[in-house]
Amino acid sequence: MRRNRFFIGMFLVLILLIIVEFYVYANSSVFEGEDERISFVVTGDNLDDWETLKSGAETAALDNKCQVTFLNSPVSAGVEGEIELINRQIYEGAEYVYVASGYYDELYEYIKEQGLKSKVRFVKNGSCGDDKYSIIADDYSMGKDYGKYIIDDGFSGSLYVMYSSDSVNNLNFIKGLEEAVDGSDVYLKREYVTMDDSSLINHIYNIYKSGLYNGMILLDANVLDCAMSLGVDQKSGFAIYGVDDRQAAVYYLDSGSIQALACKDDYTIGYLAVKAVLNNGDKVSDEGVPLYYIINKEQIYSEEYEKILFPFVK
């Protein structure tokens, strides 16, 4: 009787084992671990503008069982477009959604209200102190460093700070800049401009021609482009400093149209964003890997900056 019970017990154990093994076999992909899905939602009409960020993200995802998806929300769709995209990505199973938002303040409030902080993180645009998981360059430090550079470069006098986006990035940058030049021979005049390009060109021309200012620091792409279209003669002593990530800005620097350029390293930002997800959601230590650079013309083709300013993308 005892032996029969033993055999029945063994029989049941083996059957159970076979069932479990079949289940594991049929769901082997689950047990091996499905690929992490990360979505990036960026603002802009052209996804090519985010090619460097995408390249960094895809490199980090390489060989790490990770899928990276990039989606752009057109500028015209506003913050609602970004919210819709974010929600759709979460619904479709994205582990995390990184957002490079053009409407940081509204989106940040929305994320906080909806309790989506565990799923949605900010990248590149925004205040780096708001959320410990966001990968954002420290604009305040960048402004401060740029201020020091300008002073060290020998500039003195009035510096016109112009920007067309009152984003938190620009505001933090200006704060840092103001602190850096405080007490020095550099005096800042800041202006937030909202005019169209032709008006802006005229405005910049007037500032240049007024003789009241010794230089400008231009924080946004369209402002920089408008200034460059004037073809200001650098020999005139009117110094133009740029803050821009685009290849065009590198060209301006290379051609001597601007004195120096501050740019963020989108590749590293994208890379660190994905690595944080692969590190169980925790940020990977990024000490020693700066997220922004301040470069002059002589440094463009140096071994250190060449590979940063000219990413290996087609």
Added chain:
Amino acid sequence: MKLFDFQNQFHRLRRASKRRSIQLVISISFTLVAIISMSFMAMAFYTNYINTSRQNAIDNDEKIVEQISWNLNSYLRNMMGVSNSMYYSVIKNLDLTSDSMTKEMDILYEANKDDLISIACISQDGALISAAPIATRKNGVDFTEQSWFSDTEEEKVENFHFSAPHVQNMFESDNYRYYWVVSLTRSIDLNYMGYIRRGILLVDMNYSAIEQMFMKANESGEGYVYLIDSNGEIIYHPAQKAIYSGLANENNIVASGYDDGNYIETFEGNERAVIVKTVGYTGWKIVSVTPVKELIGESFQLRVFMLIILTITIFMILFGNLFIARVVTDPIKKLEDSIGVIDAGMLDEDVIFIGGTHEIRHLGRTIKSLVVQMRTMMEESVAEQKEKRKSELNALQAQINPHFLYNTLDSVVWMIESEKYPEAISMITSLASLFRISLSKGNNIITIRDEITHAKNYLAIQKVRYKNKFEANIDVDPAIEDCITIKLIIQPLIENAIYHAVGDLYDEGVIDIKGYEKDGDIYIEVKDNGMGIPPEKLKDLLKEKGKSQGKGSGIGLWNINQRINLYFKEDYGLKIESELDVGTTAIIHLPKISYQEYMGGDGNEKK
């Protein structure tokens, strides 16, 4: 202490293993052998499969590397061909004081512009002689400060020099485009009206062409392919930007030291298969890296599948073996059980199991036959023993009756003749009672009460015959009166006491008969106060007739002792103690068995 415990456990296991059944032995043995064999085979096949898969994957990767190498060589040969064409077919034949190479350069550029960024001819002092596509040299750019210029300057004309990848920064670009290039340079001879001056022919290869070759190979799987120069510096790597930024690492410096072939290396805790192939002309190396775990692909699923097969097979083996063992051993078990019944004492051949295989059936039939024989032999032996004892007893008993009868009858005749009728009646009554008890319906076993009555009757008769020459006292514990004894053992002792002890005494002889229990046995003493028996006679008293040398029968004593030994064990019997001038005591030693107990079982004797 631990050793002691281990030994204890080991011995317990051994004892337990000795109690195992044949079914268990067969089941376990077959199962173990099958499982071990199967596991060994499975491991061998799996290992062979893994190794073969791994080798196939490595061979596959080698083919990919070979293909990339061929493509890269082809590309580089093409570029070198452009350089050769430009130099040998155009520049060498020109007199630069009067001729121009621009047109030919343009044609060559246009024919290869997918793979080139530019072609340029530069003089020894850094002056741009010609370039295609036509472009303005950047302000402030000095060719002589470029590394490709200084590295090539002193080289031989036939020698090509390949630079590391860099951004071309020599010519103006009107679309903000910057190109990564690998500069292929060679030193050339420039002819100026017969004067030969050195110059540099520069072919800027489009880096993206190299990039495209490797990107295709890196599209799938976890492995990747990269390109390094002879110093280990990365020319192309899918994560080169991350490596340059310090975000990622690669084992490129070590890989530059490998000869062509495949290796297994460990880098940052991961084991990987590395294939190295050197590209001719340049000394570059193509390095393919594949994580070892990817070489065998879908290994997890395979292992689970193997586990399923193993489990099912164990399941089938286990229960199959159990079933077979049961079929084989059940008849043996049944046979064993039936022998157990025999062993318990029931010699019934019908309980023997006949069944199972031919050998078991044969065994059963043989055992059955043996049981029958055993039972027959035992029965015969018992009957024989019974008969033997009966005849022995009967024979023995027959020896002691005749003389007494004659004498007693004589006494009765005398009494009748003497008109002593009451005495005669008493004597005949006693005699009758004596014979009744002697016969006891043929039983050899009677109660002590009856044996004492028999003794009393005998004494009554003998007292008359011996004219009250002696006194007899009987003191028997009533508790033993219902116990058994062999009949006619006290009377012969009394007879001996009368004939050899008190019968010749002038004083009144005394015979004491005492019965008591001691240490669980029964003792009956017949004691007289006669002359005693000399020691030399005493020692022969219990010997068989013929061996005894003395006068008198002696048969009675040996007879009594023998009968007691025959009926009960050798532990019981008769003992004689005697002291000269004091007397003799005959002590009968019997087991204490009640008559009821005796009647309850047939085999009570000789236990």
